[in-house]
Amino acid sequence: MTLTHWAWLFTLAALLHNLEEALWLPAWSRRQRRYPQLDARAFAIASGLVSLFFIASSLGLALQMGLALAMAVNALAHCAVTLLQRAYMPGAASGLLLIFPFAGGLLAKGWRDGALQSAWPTALIIAAASLALIPFLLRAGEIAGKCLFRISNE
DSSP states (O other), rough: OOOHHHHHHHHHHHHHHHHHHHHHHHHHHOOOOOSOOOOOOHHHHHHHHHHHHHHHHTOOHHHHHHHHHHHHHHHHHHHHHHHHHTSTTHHHHHHHIHHOOOOHHHHHHHHOOOOOHHHHHHHHHHHHHHHHHHHHHHHHHHHHHHHHHHHHHH
């Protein structure tokens, strides 16, 4: 498989992971005491923004590899919370079954082809920035949700 194929498979895996989170993570968060409460509409908007970013990112290798690293860390967090709480956290299944194999495949292919060696500093910066942006994306989704709700009620 080519690097492009791995990039698109990873993008599809990330979109499915975001869908799983958008459908079930807000309700899960309302049952948890240790985690912030997520508004379903705001989370869906934020998840949609992230999904659009993933589709656009498939055009840039360093960006795609950075997102693969960030999503692997995100998936690892879902799996860790599931194990620590002994209760399923939405996103763990798609992380384990989709993100790990396709992010790993993309990164491994990039390494074998020599692309990751030149892109790794940028990929690490993108991974860190992506994870740091999560609270801001959630806030943007919350604001956009309020605006859209206000418009739909007029």
